[in-house]
Amino acid sequence: MKKRSLPTLLVLPAAAALVLSGCATGASGSSEAADGGAISGVTSTNVYGDIARTAGGDLVDVTRILSDPSHDPHSYEADARTQLAVSKADVVVENGGGYDSFVDTMVDASGTDATVVDAVDVSGLDPEAGHDDHADEATDAASDDATPEADEHGADDHDDHDHGAFNEHVFYSLPSMAKLATALADEFGRVDTANADTFTANAEAFGTKIADLEAQAASIKTAHDGDPVAYTEPVPGYLFDAMGLVNVTPAEFSEAIEEGDDVSPAVLNETLKLFTDGKVDLLAYNEQTSSPETEQVEKAATDAGVAIVPVTELLPEGEDYVAWQQSNIDAISEALGK
Template structure:
């Protein structure tokens, strides 16, 4: 009996049984998981590898802080099997988009379900918290600890939605989390021989509390009364006075932050200014989070060493 005849009989038998050879139809069966923010693209891409497609619902180049849903973006949601959300204030637009899409019942993965959240910083957000319940800081992705917890949650929930690939998602998540922890360990290792590296810091807005706490730092003052809202002249003068009174040594701003008042603070106080990436602009890439968080931690280590007496 020829080899070709054996192959034909095998294919006929498997087709009759409803079974395809390994790899057949794999591309058609891949799940499509949506994301809203750049860090979540990196998380999900590293979790699923080539077993699912990661679909940004905001095109590259749009700022999520100023984003308004477009019809073509809402239409894209209809092609998804699930969507991964920050879910604590950084992508509130997603709920409206899902409700307006052809899949209002789309499964949602709340990435921050297991993350201990910090309160939002700034005078206006603190007033809102007192008046209407707790307001949390949504920038949990700007830390290694917060990211590792979110990666574990995302892998678990995507595995429930895609059982055939659950084990692979779990294994990939563990490998990715080990890399993230090593980035933090490398940064902390550079501080190990520096002795006491405590310093008093201020931030332009409250995005960096999670990262700073990982390195044992607390924020003494926040310039913006709420994220994205510039201080009034009176508020700015009060914040500058607070920085002087508390002997703040370092101010952390956002990379490419376009505001004249940042230069005013530096000119009036003489305090060193350093910039972090918000990881919210540019192209989506699987390694984007690692690259930009490495840069952020390099900046933080530099600031701590340069401020050391």
């Protein structure tokens, strides 16, 4: 059995939500913000909760719907407390792109007039375009300027892989998260005009830290542009793109894993051969979901001596966004250096 299912949502009647109003936590409500209290924010995951808190500081009270890294955002069931928090929010933050559509369902059911900030929309990334256009460009460059190492990895074979589906995991896009912090600061400043400058300064400070991470990714690209890599799901795709790494995983494999579908024997065999034939330099493995197929891929990588980099879709306990992405960058850099 795969440990992933399509998202389901339990929406309680309005009367039930009102009964539970006394036990809701983390949502201070639109009226309190208007009266000078904390702005009430609700985010789909703790990733966006951390960025909202970074932009808003102590002036924003954030409810994070999903925080446990062992939970899969794709299989979330809402409860009455969360529904109530949404109904009382000033600002709601979602990933968008179909990743956390349960948020839209909750917003519609609550009748709230909260502003919904969609990270995909803010990012400017085009859902109608493929997520790894940069990877395709790197592949073309690898074909045009083939080195002995590229030939060893079979870079010319990478063009056969179709990775055109939009990658909704925009929280691995560093510049997109800097844009999100700015958008949230603007929205918080609209709700609480007296502290607008504080929100702007917070977002700018966050942007400076993101710029440092981007510089590190660019440095890795200088050393490893065009290096072939694989992943069980496209979670770190945008970070790989920033590093110039070329994903060569068969699209049919990663798409099936992401959707919780079975992988055909032919596609699984093609994926396993990436490791047995020495065609990839590392495997990014989504720790939050697993299946017999991903476990086979993990074993193939281990047996072939290919470095495995664990990735998650939620912040590990005790880490903020910058520390989390720093850990990811460090792990990828170390794996590529082996």
